[in-house]
Amino acid sequence: MSSDATPVPPPPPAEITFAGHFGKNPLGGASFRQMCARLPSVLGQTCRMAWRIDRRSVLLLLVCQIVIGLAAAVLLGATSRAMAPILGEGRAADRIESALPALIVIAVAVGLARVTTALASYAEGRITPPLTTAADADMVEAVCRVEASAYGEEGFADRQEAAEMGVMRTTMMVRDAQQFMAAVIRMAAAAGVLTVLHPLMLALLVLAVLPAGVGAVMSARVDYETHYANVGDRNVRGMMRWWATTPKLADEVRANGMTGYLMFWYRSLSERIDRRTLAMAPRLLRIALATSALGGAFLLAAWATLAWLAVSGRVGLGVAATAVVAVQSSLSALSQLVSYGAAMFHTSLYLADMRSFLDFAAERAPRRGALTAPERPEEIRLDEVVYQYPNKEAPAVDRVSLTLRRGEVVAVVGENGSGKSTLTRLIIGLYLPDKGKVAWDGVDVAAADPDTVWRRTGLVPQFFGQWPLAVRENVTLGQPRTHHDTPVWEAVDAVGMRAPVEELPHGLDTLLARELWGGSELSGGQWQRIACSRALYRRPPVLILDEPTSEMDARGEHRMFTVLKAMAHDRITIVVTHRIENTRMADRIVVMERGRVTEQGSYEDLLRSGGLFSELHALSQDR
Numbered sequence: 001m002s003s004d005a006t007p008v009p010p011p012p013p014a015e016i017t018f019a020g021h022f023g024k025n026p027l028g029g030a031s032f033r034q035m036c037a038r039l040p041s042v043l044g045q046t047c048r049m050a051w052r053i054d055r056r057s058v059l060l061l062l063v064c065q066i067v068i069g070l071a072a073a074v075l076l077g078a079t080s081r082a083m084a085p086i087l088g089e090g091r092a093a094d095r096i097e098s099a100l101p102a103l104i105v106i107a108v109a110v111g112l113a114r115v116t117t118a119l120a121s122y123a124e125g126r127i128t129p130p131l132t133t134a135a136d137a138d139m140v141e142a143v144c145r146v147e148a149s150a151y152g153e154e155g156f157a158d159r160q161e162a163a164e165m166g167v168m169r170t171t172m173m174v175r176d177a178q179q180f181m182a183a184v185i186r187m188a189a190a191a192g193v194l195t196v197l198h199p200l201m202l203a204l205l206v207l208a209v210l211p212a213g214v215g216a217v218m219s220a221r222v223d224y225e226t227h228y229a230n231v232g233d234r235n236v237r238g239m240m241r242w243w244a245t246t247p248k249l250a251d252e253v254r255a256n257g258m259t260g261y262l263m264f265w266y267r268s269l270s271e272r273i274d275r276r277t278l279a280m281a282p283r284l285l286r287i288a289l290a291t292s293a294l295g296g297a298f299l300l301a302a303w304a305t306l307a308w309l310a311v312s313g314r315v316g317l318g319v320a321a322t323a324v325v326a327v328q329s330s331l332s333a334l335s336q337l338v339s340y341g342a343a344m345f346h347t348s349l350y351l352a353d354m355r356s357f358l359d360f361a362a363e364r365a366p367r368r369g370a371l372t373a374p375e376r377p378e379e380i381r382l383d384e385v386v387y388q389y390p391n392k393e394a395p396a397v398d399r400v401s402l403t404l405r406r407g408e409v410v411a412v413v414g415e416n417g418s419g420k421s422t423l424t425r426l427i428i429g430l431y432l433p434d435k436g437k438v439a440w441d442g443v444d445v446a447a448a449d450p451d452t453v454w455r456r457t458g459l460v461p462q463f464f465g466q467w468p469l470a471v472r473e474n475v476t477l478g479q480p481r482t483h484h485d486t487p488v489w490e491a492v493d494a495v496g497m498r499a500p501v502e503e504l505p506h507g508l509d510t511l512l513a514r515e516l517w518g519g520s521e522l523s524g525g526q527w528q529r530i531a532c533s534r535a536l537y538r539r540p541p542v543l544i545l546d547e548p549t550s551e552m553d554a555r556g557e558h559r560m561f562t563v564l565k566a567m568a569h570d571r572i573t574i575v576v577t578h579r580i581e582n583t584r585m586a587d588r589i590v591v592m593e594r595g596r597v598t599e600q601g602s603y604e605d606l607l608r609s610g611g612l613f614s615e616l617h618a619l620s621q622d623r
């Protein structure tokens with residue numbers, strides 16, 4: 001029986017899986033043969049990626065592999081030649097002397113193999129870091145370049161998380177491929193020698209190692225299944241880790257007593273991930289035991305066959321001794337082949353996720369057309385514009401027709417969720433309408449190169465970046481207009497931030513990141529002023545401010561609107577605001593309700609009309 005006195009248990013984290021209808025486990029229907037068949041394509045993919053990065057190192061790596069293989073073959077041949085005199089009749093000194101040429105060849109082959117192995121690892125070390133950097137940069141760029149609407153698609157974040165694993169695996173893929181190739185070459189050399197001795201030996205050896213190969217691939221499969229089941233949870237856990245530990249939210253977390261819940265939540269999620277991982281352990285153990293037992297039995301048979309061949313006189317003692325070396329060598333090469341083959345197969349699964357995400361992102365890169373947005377648009381016309389977010393029942397913006405003119409300041413007001421922010425994003429082409437048209441001086445934004453549109457826009461969003469960069473870059477966003485700081489100071493002045501910036505330890509050079517060594521922090525309102533200065537610095541022909549003064553003091557707000565008004569004559573300015581008093585400065589006010597524009601007009605007109613605007617105004621006065 002629960003009562004108000006018994007503490008209510010905290011809710012556990014929601015169950016999240018990557019299995020939404022866009023996520024498809026590539027292992028779902030793959031057979032063992034199909035999986036093995038992936039290896040050549042992974043090898044090819046690795047080669048192509050590495051070739052693009054550093055051809056000389058790839059060539060060096062290939063030459064090294066061939067030399068290592070040849071050295072292994074020469075070593076075995078020379079061992080066979082040395083064994084005959086060493087195991088023969090006569091004085092020890094004479095036997096060693098006649099084996100000497102072969103022994104020297106062995107020493108040279110061993111030395112050569114060591115040197116080339118070192119060179120191969122040097123070449124691999126040169127390829128891997130830039131390869132990983134390239135894969136990582138490709139990922140970041142792919143995400144930065146997609147249409148903003150793609151972020152809302154189901155499975156986007158989970159697919160991205162799965163793809164990140166592919167980026168991490170690139171750190172191992174060249175080494176795995178190199179070791180795999182080296183094993184193939186060593187195998188070929190040893191197998192050649194063994195086949196000459198007795199074909200049965202080779203067959204038995206393959207049988208001895210094959211179970212381990214099957215086991216490694218089966219284990220990789222189980223491991224990937226676990227990874228796949230955990231992708232969603234790991235994604236959320238990673239995000240939650242940031243939210244729980246970032247200094248930006250430290251006050252909220254502490255003062256609201258949330259630490260306990262966050263830790264419970266984090267641990268529950270981690271334990272759920274661990275439970276899935278541990279549930280796989282018995283399966284992995286069964287695979288390991290079965291395959292080791294089978295492999296051991298076949299290996300025993302291989303040694304027994306060799307003993308039988310030697311005892312029955314079918315091969316000489318010298319040949320049998322060489323066979324021992326060849327068996328050992330091919331056994332280790334086969335094990336290497338199997339374990340790196342499995343590792344490559346494993347990597348291929350993650351690379352497939354990475355590839356599929358990059359393709360998914362490429363399909364969502366803007367493909368709008370080659371029209372150029374006008375340099376300084378005279379008017380932006382919205383014609384029956386409709387936009388609905390994925391998985392939403394109703395459009396956020398519904399059949400809106402509106403004309404915005406240069407020199408005009410338009411204020412957009414309306415209750416929370418009425419579609420104001422979405423409307424501003426449609427005006428500047430961040431989203432494209434599902435129906436209807438947004439045109440800048442007649443140029444359809446949906447058919448214009450988005451870069452030409454965004455070169456002409458400045459946006460202060462509700463949630464703006466507090467970039468861990470210097471003050472200067474926080475204003476210019478890395479797009480300086482001049483070699484000197486005059487325009488930066490103008491933008492800083494316009495929002496009343498000169499004195500606070502001058503008081504910072506290094507002025508415009510001060511790093512705005514308290515977490516980083518030497519960084520400083522601004523207050524919430526000061527950050528918002530900096531965000532506004534960014535938009536002013538750009539001097540854009542289309543300026544959009546979404547609740548730009550929500551955190552500012554009265555002086556800052558007054559200053560901001562005065563500046564906006566002063567610079568409004570040669571641009572289209574749109575201000576979204578909840579402070580009805582602020583709309584006095586606008587030439588026109590647009591009122592939104594449930595995605596529709598229900599009223600338009602001047603401050604006085606709307607007050608008189610008795611609609612939602614006058615109601616909101618009355619509420620704002622009723623304190």
Ligand SMILES: Nc1ncnc2c1ncn2[C@@H]1O[C@H](COP(=O)(O)OP(=O)(O)OP(=O)(O)O)[C@@H](O)[C@H]1O
Pocket residue numbers: 152389390392396414415416417418419420421422423462
């Ligand atoms: N990224 C998104 N994905 C899905 N739905 C969204 C997204 N952004 C907004 N919405 C939905 O679209 C509708 C309009 O949201 P919008 O942010 O445009 O409203 P708003 O008028 O700016 O609200 P506020 O005054 O709270 O800022 C809301 O129902 C909201 O839930």
